Amino acid sequence: xxxxxxxxxxxxxxxxxxxTSRRDFLKKVGLVGSAALTGAAxxxxxxxxxxxxxxGATIKVLTEDNRLVEIPVEQVKDYKPGLKxxxxxxxxxxxxxxxxMVIDLSKCRNARKCVExxxxxxxxxxxxxxxxxxxxxxxxxxxxxxxxxxxxHCDNPPCVSVCxxxxxxxxxxxxxxxxxxxxxxxxxxxxxxxxxxxxxxxQEPLAVEGDKExxxxxxxxxxxxxxTISKCLFSADRLREGIMPYCVSACPNGVFYFGDExxxxxxxxxxxxxxxxxxxxxxxxxxxLLPELGTKPRVYYLPxxxxxxxxxxxxxxxxxxxxxx
Amino acid sequence: xxxxxxxxxxxxxNIIPDLMAGTIFKSERYxxxxxxxxxxxxxxxxxxxGFLLWMGFLTAVxxxxxxxxxxxxxxxxxxxxxxxxxxxxxxxxNFVFFVATSLVGMLISCVLGxxxxxxxxxxxxxxxxxxxxxxxxxxxxxxSDMGRPxxxxxxxxxxxxxxxxxxxxxxxxxxFFVSLLLWFLPMIPDLAIAKDRLPGRPAFLVRAYEILSxxxxxxxxxxxxxxxxxxxxxxxIIPLAFAIHxxxxxxxxxxxxxxxxSTIFGPYFISGAFVSGTAxxxxxxYFFRVSYKLEKYITDFHFDRIGRVxxxxxxxxxxxxxxxxLVPGYKLKTSDAIHLRELFAGHHxxxxxxxxxxxxxxxxxxxxxxxxxxxxxxLVISVxxxxxxxxxxxxxxxxxQAHPYLPAQNYPVEWIVYKPTLIExxxxxxxxxxxxxxxxxxxxLFPVLPxxxxxxxxxxxxxxSV
Numbered sequence: 001x002x003x004x005x006x007x008x009x010x011x012x013x014x015x016x017x018x019x020t021s022r023r024d025f026l027k028k029v030g031l032v033g034s035a036a037l038t039g040a041a042x043x044x045x046x047x048x049x050x051x052x053x054x055x056g057a058t059i060k061v062l063t064e065d066n067r068l069v070e071i072p073v074e075q076v077k078d079y080k081p082g083l084k085x086x087x088x089x090x091x092x093x094x095x096x097x098x099x100x101m102v103i104d105l106s107k108c109r110n111a112r113k114c115v116e117x118x119x120x121x122x123x124x125x126x127x128x129x130x131x132x133x134x135x136x137x138x139x140x141x142x143x144x145x146x147x148x149x150x151x152x153h154c155d156n157p158p159c160v161s162v163c164x165x166x167x168x169x170x171x172x173x174x175x176x177x178x179x180x181x182x183x184x185x186x187x188x189x190x191x192x193x194x195x196x197x198x199x200x201x202x203q204e205p206l207a208v209e210g211d212k213e214x215x216x217x218x219x220x221x222x223x224x225x226x227x228t229i230s231k232c233l234f235s236a237d238r239l240r241e242g243i244m245p246y247c248v249s250a251c252p253n254g255v256f257y258f259g260d261e262x263x264x265x266x267x268x269x270x271x272x273x274x275x276x277x278x279x280x281x282x283x284x285x286x287x288x289l290l291p292e293l294g295t296k297p298r299v300y301y302l303p304x305x306x307x308x309x310x311x312x313x314x315x316x317x318x319x320x321x322x323x324x325x
Numbered sequence: 326x327x328x329x330x331x332x333x334x335x336x337x338x339n340i341i342p343d344l345m346a347g348t349i350f351k352s353e354r355y356x357x358x359x360x361x362x363x364x365x366x367x368x369x370x371x372x373x374x375g376f377l378l379w380m381g382f383l384t385a386v387x388x389x390x391x392x393x394x395x396x397x398x399x400x401x402x403x404x405x406x407x408x409x410x411x412x413x414x415x416x417x418x419n420f421v422f423f424v425a426t427s428l429v430g431m432l433i434s435c436v437l438g439x440x441x442x443x444x445x446x447x448x449x450x451x452x453x454x455x456x457x458x459x460x461x462x463x464x465x466x467x468x469s470d471m472g473r474p475x476x477x478x479x480x481x482x483x484x485x486x487x488x489x490x491x492x493x494x495x496x497x498x499x500x501f502f503v504s505l506l507l508w509f510l511p512m513i514p515d516l517a518i519a520k521d522r523l524p525g526r527p528a529f530l531v532r533a534y535e536i537l538s539x540x541x542x543x544x545x546x547x548x549x550x551x552x553x554x555x556x557x558x559x560x561x562i563i564p565l566a567f568a569i570h571x572x573x574x575x576x577x578x579x580x581x582x583x584x585x586x587s588t589i590f591g592p593y594f595i596s597g598a599f600v601s602g603t604a605x606x607x608x609x610x611y612f613f614r615v616s617y618k619l620e621k622y623i624t625d626f627h628f629d630r631i632g633r634v635x636x637x638x639x640x641x642x643x644x645x646x647x648x649x650x651l652v653p654g655y656k657l658k659t660s661d662a663i664h665l666r667e668l669f670a671g672h673h674x675x676x677x678x679x680x681x682x683x684x685x686x687x688x689x690x691x692x693x694x695x696x697x698x699x700x701x702x703x704l705v706i707s708v709x710x711x712x713x714x715x716x717x718x719x720x721x722x723x724x725x726q727a728h729p730y731l732p733a734q735n736y737p738v739e740w741i742v743y744k745p746t747l748i749e750x751x752x753x754x755x756x757x758x759x760x761x762x763x764x765x766x767x768x769x770l771f772p773v774l775p776x777x778x779x780x781x782x783x784x785x786x787x788x789x790s791v
Contacts, residue, residue: 127735127740129735132735134731134734136732158580158581162490162580163488164480164484164485164494165476165479165480165483165484165485166483166485182483183476184473186471186472187412187470187472190409191412191576191577191585191726192581194580194729194731195730195731196409196729196733200402200409200412202402202405202407202408203400203401227472293581295581
């Protein structure tokens with residue numbers, strides 16, 4: 001502000017005299033200004049110091065190199081990952097995991113809590129499904145039973161093969177995701193999916209206004225976009241936080257087991273009981289849907305045997321049902 | 326003309342019948358023929374009232390239909406009858422139909438042309454016009470089916486090679502440009518002939534002829550280059566044409582759905598394409614013959630011949646239909662059985678049998694009679710065949726989706742049963758209108774028949790009779 005060097009006296013002329021007086025004036029203003037600034041800064045830092053001294057609360061956090069340190073609460077900042085972080089980690093997946101789901105059909109009573117929790121979490125309409133519960137019957141003489149049907153997260157996914165733009169992809173932890181920042185809406189994946197697991201945003205998504213400000217999280221697929229695909233994500237956002245998927249924890253009847261194939265352990269979403277995956281599959285005669293198509297699903301079903309309840313006609317759901325078997 | 330040059334001419338003629346050596350062009354007979362033929366054909370090259378009225382009508386319809394598309398753009402694909410269970414409908418059927426019909430350019434110009442069938446000469450250009458128009462619009466049709474047309478560049482930016490869509494985009498674009506060349510290159514001598522014979526036409530048209538005729542002077546060397554270029558293209562376009570429709574069939578055949586999960590979908594589609602394309606050419610031939618008064622050049626003989634082609638391709642298509650439906654129908658695997666029951670005796674039975682009988686079996690039988698292979702009956706038959714060809718694409722695309730492996734439950738009824746909406750139909754009509762516009766422009770602003778080749782043929786015929 002007042003750093004200009006004074007010129008030697010012999011060079012002074014009228015212009016310079018005028019110039020100097022202007023410079024002097026500026027210098028004075030500058031001095032006053034900086035004094036005021038310094039004072040204000042001093043007052044503010046004093047205020048900050050006092051404020052911090054009074055709060056005094058600390059919190060224990062784990063640093064990146066696994067040390068437990070105690071820091072003042074004021075230093076903890078709310079971390080909001082940007083789109084780039086969401087996209088990068090969302091496409092990479094969670095290292096070392098191979099997520100797997102087991103659905104025990106002998107326990108499903110068609111409560112549809114899984115459907116509701118899922119639609120709630122993903123801002124979907126009642127007829128927009130990531131997971132749906134179906135009434136199944138293999139043949140005329142076999143009993144009817146209920147079957148929750150999420151995306152099968154195939155290890156050989158036909159939908160991923162046909163996607164022209166890499167919008168839907170398979171992660172290292174086994175999850176098949178959809179990137180609605182990339183999807184062009186050709187619906188080739190819907191045609192290719194033998195499980196009819198995918199849905200399309202034919203109209204403006206349900207919570208489009210409320211989700212406007214949200215950063216797109218590929219692991220939650222919210223906010224949705226009109227003209228793009230959506231599908232079951234195995235609640236990848238919850239798995240990242242170490243929580244069970246929405247449908248799994250919402251089930252009141254203990255239908256769902258979820259876990260990591262690498263650990264050979266799955267946990268029941270209702271009872272929280274953890275069992276050995278291989279034993280559960282072996283002892284209950286587990287199977288997968290349409291294995292002859294070679295899609296290698298990551299969802300296993302335990303047959304609907306020894307049910308301790310009667311099969312009840314599905315309640316008056318909002319939408320008329322159509323069977324085609 | 327001495328015998329030596331005749332001999333030389335004939336040997337060249339054997340290599341490729343479409344193009345000739347330069348010697349004949351110095352003869353007086355040839356010049357006379359050029360005058361008379363060009364007078365007949367160039368008479369139609371004009372921006373007359375009929376043309377303007379017709380184009381005005383097409384533009385009005387197009388604008389109305391494009392308005393429907395703006396609604397779809399604004400509201401999303403929900404304005405169509407498409408839903409999660411049947412997610413491909415009229416648009417995709419239209420796309421398959423367009424790609425199929427465009428294949429006729431290859432059939433007429435290349436397969437028949439290269440095999441020495443001289444009668445295709447006058448109609449080869451008509452076939453190429455149809456190929457260009459349908460191939461060009463096929464690309465647009467597929468965009469109308471996209472949920473996010475604004476992301477079209479992603480196909481090129483993030484394209485993945487293992488997706489058949491990428492193959493389709495590549496080959497359809499290539500086929501369009503090669504077809505455009507196959508239409509344009511043989512027309513260069515005609516443009517040179519025509520540029521001095523268009524009095525009273527708009528200056529821009531004459532100027533366009535001058536530029537497009539690329540200083541053609543009927544020089545022997547020029548014919549040699551043209552000859553070579555055409556030969557390369559005519560051979561190149563055969564695998565290319567097979568590729569576009571085979572890849573289009575793979576959009577379905579690579580999925581595990583009953584009804585699409587077929588190993589013969591490629592040849593099944595190709596043979597079907599020949600049927601719809603040939604029907605389209607017959608309709609165009611009839612229209613140009615009557616409306617452009619070209620009875621002298623598009624004769625009963627040509628209709629007789631193309632009628633035989635239509636029989637041949639119909640028999641071929643019938644054979645593939647037999648394989649496609651009879652073999653799974655014999656085994657009746659659970660999933661196939663549901664689909665086939667719907668087609669043979671269920672909801673789509675009326676459409677299925679109507680298309681198979683009226684669009685394939687009956688026309689082929691009727692055309693066996695020489696009396697039927699006349700212009701007017703052929704026109705009627707071809708219109709029915711072409712309409713049936715469109716409906717056949719609908720049968721291929723829509724019914725297999727209505728019965729997925731796992732039952733479609735807990736949806737509103739209208740989400741399961743597909744019914745095309747008015748908007749959807751309007752957008753599809755827009756595509757057909759665009760095809761008509763392209764055909765009109767290409768056939769009205771440029772000579773619709775090959776002047777030089779016809780003049781040459783006639784001059785030679787006279788030579789031989791001497």
